[in-house]
Amino acid sequence: MMSSQTAPFSKAVVSAMRKLYPERLADKSWDNTGLLLEAPYNPQRRQRNSALLTVDLTKAVADEAIETKQSIVVAYHPIIFKGLKALSLGDSQQQSLLRLATEGISVYCPHTAVDAASGGLGDWLADIVTGDAIEQPPQELLQGSPVEGPPSVPPGEETDPFVLPQRPSFILQPHPSGLKFIQRDLKLASIPHTRSAIKPNEDPSSPGAGMGRVVRFAQPQPLAHLIDRIARGLGQPKGFPVAIPQGTAIEDISIRSVGICAGSGGSLFAGLDVDLLFTGELSHHEALAAIERGQSVVTMFHSNTERGFLHSVLSNQLLQAVREEWETIRSGIREDGRLEEALKDTSVEVEVSERDRDPFGLVIAQSAGG
Template sequence: MDQVLLEAPFDPLRRQMNSVLLTIDLTKAVADEAIERNDSIVVAYHPIIFRGLKSLTLKDTQQQSLLRLASEGISVYSPHTAVDCARGGLGDWLADIVTGTPADPDDLEEAPTDGDVSPVKTPLEGQSIHETAADGQTTLDVKRPTYMLQHHPSQLLLKEKALKLASKQHKRYPIQATKVEGYPGAGMGRIVRFSQPVPLPDIIDRIGLGLGNPRGFPIAIPQGKQASDMMISSIGICAGSGGHMFSEMDKAGEEVDLLFTGELSHHEALAAIEQGKCVICLFHSNTERGFLHSVLKPQLENTIAAEWDRIRSEERAKEGLSDEFLEALNDDHFDVQVSEIDRDPYGVMISKSELG
């Protein structure tokens, strides 16, 4: 599915910048960001309108964001499953990461300092608290642990060349091939099969490098095993929530050693490890967000340049255009940026004492 979810009318008296804001989720914070930037359109990977609407009101937070954007002349478009399915799309990007090779550290530029770590204070952070015995007497003072909330790294922190993508010999194909003719290799999900088994820690390193070295993420391995024991010959990949796609993979008789996705239910993960599989989850949207920066942004920049020239040429040929509209057509500048506000709702709480 890809479609325009909100088409804001052109108002020459309040013309937006020729700019696009890319995001995974269109939240209130991202709407604020787009309004402040004066963008023309928000391209939100997840569709904010998922079911039919009988009304649009300010009471619903998502509808509120749509109404605010419309009032500012900002449109909303969602590519969603078209991006998942396409050759060179989200599925192939994740496959490129797990088949990549770490770059030489000497070739890497220094990333900006981390500005996306938000300390979260407990009510008594750093203060003494008193343990009280049954008789009501205070027995000792202890310090409440101090924690910080670590979200997935900001796109500004990614080292673009930390991983040489798709460097290992392998075969890949969709879990569900598209039924549209003329697009071999397109479809939902990906299966990667290596020519030689790869240690699980190497896969973990590739995922960390390819996605900005998150502080931590869930991983499940069979009981009685260590990550260092596991050799991976095949991987099932699904961005976002992988349960349904992996069930389709099982029905098709496709056996893999590792499931790589954004989220998987408790029982689905238990079933996987009891079958001898491993599971790596990154939280839902963390399997998707890096694609905006690494792939979609440069693709849009190339496409918009040609498309905007074509539209400007066609529109100028029409008669009776207002001076304001001609002024808009004469503006050849455009900009594509990735939201720095957008992030997965989940982060990882880490004890500062563990950070060393």
């Protein structure tokens, strides 16, 4: 018989997340954070004591959660932003919620609480920007990658009208979503600097919290080195957008200050006086206005500034916190036959989705034969 309460393990995960990243830190003026789906517990079809971390709760991630029998999905981006007048199978996101509820899988969404918290996503990105690469940045960053011309034509075939020229083929290169983000060659936060929140949180119990970060270096840093640090820290993507003022070159630009915002930083960056803007995405006009002001811009596509945090920081943080919460819950619940089997299970797992990825990848040209 299905109960009117959620799985006790899911309660442990929610309690742990709220302690790690208090919901009061979220920007409630527009964000929607918290337990957005509280699925009823079915003791006859009990899920594993496991939480699945993801940036976006897509159909593919919902399939993954169901197949691997997760108790709860911790989805960084809220799957519900606005009030719903109905839940239907015709809407893909609502369909995922209904399917998860049927399986007894809850959904918790922390979003800007993770962004704002001291030691959270904003500080992790600042740690990357202020990291020290063990190796020097590759020369391609300084000089520009060589542009390959068309394949060479064998002697005697230069004017043969019956030989068709080779056309480039294209492959879609997504960001390495399933990669373990380990900064083996990047010493995080080792370059002398100061940092502060762009929009500080007024809660005195959370010093250092707030939306976005501003990093100010003790000594100017070459832009090429910052680009290298960002690439190393975010999984070595095949490429990402960079904007610099016209008439300048990457190797000539020094950076004294950086504005940082995970996801989309346009509104948070408004009026910010820094040399470099680092975020997931900016609109065309926001980027154009920035370089006209003499600023440089590095973007990584929206969720690629967020996903590595799940691998590098949150998964281990949450695992330790849930272990403590689960022991507290197990020892504090009175005898209940419906929960007996669940409370005997001492296992605790936190997994990162293998199917979560940014919708955008890079299409890279290759020779037809390559």
